[in-house]
Structures are given as structure tokens and as C-alpha cells.
Amino acid sequence: MEKEKLDIEEFVECKPVQNEEESNLFNMDEKTEDVSTEVEASSSEKVAEETSKEKFIRMFNSIEQLSNETKQSILSYLENTDFYIAPASSKYHNNCPEGLVKHSINVAETLLDLTNKHNLVWERKDSPLVIGLLHDICKIATYSQTEKNVLVGQDPKTRKNVWEKRLVYTYDNKLPHLGVHGDKSVAFLLMLAKNNDFTIQELSCIRYHMGNTQEGDTQAYSTVQRLEPLVVWTNIADTIASLTEPILTV
Numbered sequence: 001m002e003k004e005k006l007d008i009e010e011f012v013e014c015k016p017v018q019n020e021e022e023s024n025l026f027n028m029d030e031k032t033e034d035v036s037t038e039v040e041a042s043s044s045e046k047v048a049e050e051t052s053k054e055k056f057i058r059m060f061n062s063i064e065q066l067s068n069e070t071k072q073s074i075l076s077y078l079e080n081t082d083f084y085i086a087p088a089s090s091k092y093h094n095n096c097p098e099g100l101v102k103h104s105i106n107v108a109e110t111l112l113d114l115t116n117k118h119n120l121v122w123e124r125k126d127s128p129l130v131i132g133l134l135h136d137i138c139k140i141a142t143y144s145q146t147e148k149n150v151l152v153g154q155d156p157k158t159r160k161n162v163w164e165k166r167l168v169y170t171y172d173n174k175l176p177h178l179g180v181h182g183d184k185s186v187a188f189l190l191m192l193a194k195n196n197d198f199t200i201q202e203l204s205c206i207r208y209h210m211g212n213t214q215e216g217d218t219q220a221y222s223t224v225q226r227l228e229p230l231v232v233w234t235n236i237a238d239t240i241a242s243l244t245e246p247i248l249t250v
């Protein structure tokens with residue numbers, strides 16, 4: 001799969017996470033105003049020009065099976081974090097500003113596509129959206145931007161190396177309290193749910209969306225994939241999405 005190189009200018013323009021936002025990560029009472037109505041109104045006027053954040057919120061609000069209280073709880077929480085500006089990784093897929101929200105949309109669309117093509121049967125029709133959009137919320141407050149000196153070439157006259165300062169993402173997990181990856185996403189969702197909103201099928205697909213790559217998961221994964229084969233399809237969707245996303249090389 002060809003990996004597209006990102007425009008470095010776009011990367012440099014990325015806004016760092018504000019300290020104030022980081023300190024509010026566990027405060028779910030912040031910004032309780034309804035952010036969905038405003039975005040819905042603007043996106044219906046100009047869908048073609050909607051941002052990744054607007055697209056995420058539009059898709060998320062289209063989920064019928066989640067209660068309004070839980071939708072509002074999740075959207076309010078995300079609004080107080082770096083979810084909409086964070087990368088999806090530090091050096092792999094979508095390691096660029098807004099990479100996380102773009103990857104979440106990508107996985108949701110890929111899982112919907114796989115569902116249609118392979119006639120996958122879910123307990124609830126919106127489960128691919130729920131899983132795709134929310135599987136990686138564990139990556140909130142996980143990456144920081146730092147400057148790095150990068151060797152970009154050699155001066156032809158002086159033969160000296162030429163270095164440039166560039167912004168890169170580093171792994172910097174500020175919320176290690178609730179788990180490592182899939183387990184952490186599940187913990188966040190259970191923390192944010194206001195009703196009994198998520199099915200075991202959805203939570204297990206989110207928990208094991210990385211297959212058995214999470215440390216200590218080998219035995220559990222082989223059991224779960226037999227009980228719930230859709231975890232395998234979720235892992236496939238996450239893998240396909242990741243492989244089609246750009247990687248910034250510095």
C-alpha cells in the first residue's frame with residue numbers, strides 16, 4: 001500500500017493541547033451546552049465542506065440506539081479533550097493533526113462497508129458506527145508535540161549537514177489510570193454512559209479491536225473471537241483503515 005507523505009506545513013500548524021484542557025479530562029460536567037444542534041445546523045447547509053469534527057458529530061448523532069443523555073455526555077467529554085485535534089499515532093498511521101478523529105471516521109466507514117459486502121449481522125444496526133467512532137477514544141491525551149532536529153541534507157558548497165527543526169508527536173500518556181488501549185476505551189465508555197447504552201458485542205469489539213496484540217491478550221482473544229467473531233471483523237476494519245492512512249516521515 002502506498003503511503004502518502006503529508007505536507008509538513010500542515011503538520012507545523014497543529015495546535016498543541018492546552019494545559020487547561022488536560023486538567024479537565026476527568027471533569028465530565030464541563031461544557032454541558034448542546035454542541036450537537038449547532039453543528040447539525042451548519043453541516044446540513046454545507047455537507048461538502050464539513051470539517052472532520054463536524055463529520056464525526058454528524059455521524060455520531062445519527063446513531064439511534066444511544067440515549068440522548070449518553071450522546072451528550074460523550075460529546076461534552078470529547079469537547080474538553082484533544083480528541084478532535086490529536087493524531088492517531090506518533091509515528092504510524094495518521095500521525096498528523098486531526099488524525100484521531102479522521103481515523104475514527106475511517107474505521108466506522110470501513111466497518112460499515114465490510115458489513116454490507118459480507119452481510120455481517122450485528123445485534124443493532126448502528127453498532128459499526130458505535131464501534132468505529134469510539135474504539136480509539138483511549139488515545140485522548142496520549143500524544144504531545146515536541147521539536148526535533150531533523151537532518152534534511154547537505155550543503156553542496158560547504159559539505160556540512162543541514163538540519164531543520166520540525167514538530168513531531170511523541171507518546172506521552174497522561175491518562176494511564178484506566179488501562180492500556182482497548183480496555184481503556186471500554187472504561188471511558190462505561191464511565192460516560194448514562195444508561196445501559198452499549199452491548200457486550202460492541203464493548204468486546206472495541207476491547208479487542210487490536211486483535212491479540214495487547215500484552216497478555218493471546219489466550220483471552222482466542223476465546224473471545226470464538227464467542228464473538230465480529231471482533232475479528234473489527235480488527236480487520238481497523239487494520240484496513242490504518243493501512244490506507246498517511247504517515248508523516250520527518
Ligand SMILES: [Fe+2]
Nearest residue numbers: 107135136238
Ligand atoms: Fe484504531
